[in-house]
Amino acid sequence: MADLPVLSDTPLSHPNCCLSLSSRLLETLKSLFRNESRGSGEAEPSSFSGLVLSVGCGSGLLENLLHTYLTQEEPKMTSMRVEGAEVATDASTIMAYLPEDRANTVAGTWALCRRAEDATVLMFVYPRSVDLVRRYVDAFLGWDKVRTIVWLGPQADWEVFRPELEKQHWLLETTQVTIREGAECGIGEYEMMAVLQVIDHKSLI
Numbered sequence: 001m002a003d004l005p006v007l008s009d010t011p012l013s014h015p016n017c018c019l020s021l022s023s024r025l026l027e028t029l030k031s032l033f034r035n036e037s038r039g040s041g042e043a044e045p046s047s048f049s050g051l052v053l054s055v056g057c058g059s060g061l062l063e064n065l066l067h068t069y070l071t072q073e074e075p076k077m078t079s080m081r082v083e084g085a086e087v088a089t090d091a092s093t094i095m096a097y098l099p100e101d102r103a104n105t106v107a108g109t110w111a112l113c114r115r116a117e118d119a120t121v122l123m124f125v126y127p128r129s130v131d132l133v134r135r136y137v138d139a140f141l142g143w144d145k146v147r148t149i150v151w152l153g154p155q156a157d158w159e160v161f162r163p164e165l166e167k168q169h170w171l172l173e174t175t176q177v178t179i180r181e182g183a184e185c186g187i188g189e190y191e192m193m194a195v196l197q198v199i200d201h202k203s204l205i
Contacts, residue, residue, distance in 0.1 A: 002096045004065055011187050016059035016096070018126035019152055024186030026069040032148070032195060033070070033080060033121065049079035050120035051145075053104075053113065055136065056127055057084030060098035067102065085113035112139060116146070123150040127161065134164045151194040155181060158192060165196055 002016075011020035019025075033050070054063045067082035083102040087109055088094035095103040104113050109129050116122060116136065127133055137149075151158075151165060166177065177196050182189040 017061040020188035022186040028185040052082045052121040053119040054123040060084045060095040064097040121148045125152045147198045149196040155192045
């Protein structure tokens with residue numbers, strides 16, 4: 001497994017990841033998952049748990065940085081687990097930064113990863129296929145555990161993916177959408193983060 005780089009507070013590009021990375025990005029995601037674990041109106045829990053599945057993770061650099069940060073830097077989040085899913089016949093080659101037990105493969109760009117059914121968070125980083133995002137969103141209604149979708153990519157791409165992530169058949173009073181851009185969340189000035197959080201899962205079924 002490849003060694004992880006040390007991140008700074010300044011978003012920087014890395015050869016094996018499309019997204020600009022920084023320690024601030026990891027902190028932003030940690031805060032998001034803390035709030036997601038707590039839920040609306042609930043007191044802060046003594047520990048945080050859940051599965052974050054990154055769909056189309058590529059090398060797995062961001063995913064392993066995030067997993068390491070959550071489980072080593074934040075004692076309350078030791079039960080958090082970050083996994084990746086990618087089209088590959090050799091996970092050790094494609095997902096070079098992820099250990100085998102957190103690297104999931106699918107048969108093609110049309111296939112959904114089975115681990116998504118156990119995830120509390122789905123993450124899409126620089127997704128290339130609108131159809132694949134559509135397939136995950138369409139299946140979203142049947143997954144009781146998924147409470148958050150995180151989309152990370154260029155601001156210019158958001159308008160292409162936005163219709164699939166804001167489908168009116170489920171994005172009404174049941175979810176809230178937060179948009180954060182550039183340095184505000186620790187990524188490049190041309191990039192953005194869209195977060196869709198479920199408020200009431202029962203009303204989706």
